[in-house]
Amino acid sequence: MTDRTDSQLLDEFNAICDCGGRLSGTPSEEAATALMARLGAAATGVEAARKAVPYTAWRADAASLVGPGGRSCDLQPLLRCGATPAGGIEAEVLDLGRGTPEAFEAHAGEIPGRIVMVRHELMFSADTIHRRVKIQRAIEAGAAGFLIVGPAPGMTVSGSASVAGAPTLPAAGISPETAAALCPTAGARPRVRLTIAVSERASTATNLLFDVPADDGCVVLSAHIDGHDPAESAIDNGSGLAVALEVARRAIARRSEWARGLRVAFFNVEEWALTGSEHYVAALSDAERAAIALNVNLDSVAGGASLTALTSGFAGIEPFLLDAAGSAGIPLGLHRPFQSNSDHANFARAGIPAFRLVAGFGDTGAAARYVLTARDTRSAVQPGELTRAARLSEAILMAALTAPADATAAWRRAETA
Numbered sequence: 123m124t125d126r127t128d129s130q131l132l133d134e135f136n137a138i139c140d141c142g143g144r145l146s147g148t149p150s151e152e153a154a155t156a157l158m159a160r161l162g163a164a165a166t167g168v169e170a171a172r173k174a175v176p177y178t179a180w181r182a183d184a185a186s187l188v189g190p191g192g193r194s195c196d197l198q199p200l201l202r203c204g205a206t207p208a209g210g211i212e213a214e215v216l217d218l219g220r221g222t223p224e225a226f227e228a229h230a231g232e233i234p235g236r237i238v239m240v241r242h243e244l245m246f247s248a249d250t251i252h253r254r255v256k257i258q259r260a261i262e263a264g265a266a267g268f269l270i271v272g273p274a275p276g277m278t279v280s281g282s283a284s285v286a287g288a289p290t291l292p293a294a295g296i297s298p299e300t301a302a303a304l305c306p307t308a309g310a311r312p313r314v315r316l317t318i319a320v321s322e323r324a325s326t327a328t329n330l331l332f333d334v335p336a337d338d339g340c341v342v343l344s345a346h347i348d349g350h351d352p353a354e355s356a357i358d359n360g361s362g363l364a365v366a367l368e369v370a371r372r373a374i375a376r377r378s379e380w381a382r383g384l385r386v387a388f389f390n391v392e393e394w395a396l397t398g399s400e401h402y403v404a405a406l407s408d409a410e411r412a413a414i415a416l417n418v419n420l421d422s423v424a425g426g427a428s429l430t431a432l433t434s435g436f437a438g439i440e441p442f443l444l445d446a447a448g449s450a451g452i453p454l455g456l457h458r459p460f461q462s463n464s465d466h467a468n469f470a471r472a473g474i475p476a477f478r479l480v481a482g483f484g485d486t487g488a489a490a491r492y493v494l495t496a497r498d499t500r501s502a503v504q505p506g507e508l509t510r511a512a513r514l515s516e517a518i519l520m521a522a523l524t525a526p527a528d529a530t531a532a533w534r535r536a537e538t539a
């Protein structure tokens with residue numbers, strides 16, 4: 123690897139971060155989509171096919187949280203959360219700690235009419251309980267609202283509160299300091315006023331597809347464009363976008379070795395329950411699905427020292443991935459249980475072998491814990507993490523593009539087969 127490619131990778135990463143947080147439906151996301159169309163065309167040598175993705179755009183128009191004594195608290199409304207009545211809701215806060223199923227069960231009688239408070243968890247770990255699971259339990263138990271406490275001092279947290287059309291609650295991220303001020307002692311039930319005003323409108327986002335065909339089928343290399351408001355969405359997913367561009371460039375320089383084609387896919391509205399990739403996979407015919415040998419999904423590939431493949435139950439791809447990582451001399455962790463935390467999940471659900479490459483999986487000290495907070499900025503990413511992710515991704519992608527057809531058939535073997 124030369125210095126030139128390293129500096130181009132870093133330059134493109136910075137240019138993506140310069141667009142801002144890239145929340146779907148904002149000028150920041152539109153600028154990033156235009157940038158990725160341009161950079162993707164330069165990297166692949168083909169113009170982007172633009173695929174419209176209809177979705178319901180959501181925006182918080184106003185939000186406030188007022189605690190005892192009129193204390194005004196910081197908060198970040200969760201994406202697609204519900205609105206309160208115009209004057210807000212006044213209710214007691216019930217602290218359920220981490221928000222485990224056991225805690226919801228133990229306090230079931232106290233939840234109706236109260237605002238449930240839980241903790242945000244490290245997203246990239248094996249035993250994480252997803253925020254939407256906790257919100258769902260709060261709804262079922264009759265809560266009036268939902269607060270989720272950020273992972274580090276001074277930080278609120280973002281994330282989506284609901285999938286499209288599903289019931290939801292007024293819901294917001296708050297900082298640990300706010301949580302401690304509201305509930306200074308165990309069992310405290312402070313009365314607060316939570317006000318959230320939202321508006322929704324029918325909108326259209328854009329997926330970008332770059333096809334570099336070869337003889338037989340293709341490998342889909344994907345990364346999502348959109349992000350969250352609070353910062354630069356640098357780890358999630360400026361890192362994946364920049365690495366995808368770099369890896370596409372390197373693979374195309376070795377095109378004469380390919381046995382199948384490459385489709386580079388930059389999906390949109392990923393942070394809204396994987397909408398862009400769901401739309402893409404749903405539009406594929408059975409023959410088109412069968413022609414995709416593998417989805418290599420790069421999402422948050424920097425922000426931690428380790429790299430892990432989330433293999434979605436596709437045991438058949440694991441020996442292949444380990445071989446490719448070994449050839450690059452880069453350790454690769456494997457985590458097999460299906461995780462619906464990025465676009466690879468929609469491929470896997472359709473029976474297409476798919477994995478997500480992620481950095482810092484299970485590492486509680488990694489910068490990856492800042493994802494969805496104001497600290498997901500370029501300074502949370504070490505340049506060496508980007509170059510290492512690019513080297514590993516290149517080895518995997520080239521192995522996938524050159525593998526004989528009988529080898530790729532084995533990739534479709536699932537865990538239970």
Ligand SMILES: [Zn+2]
Nearest residue numbers: 358359421422
């Ligand atoms: Zn992501």
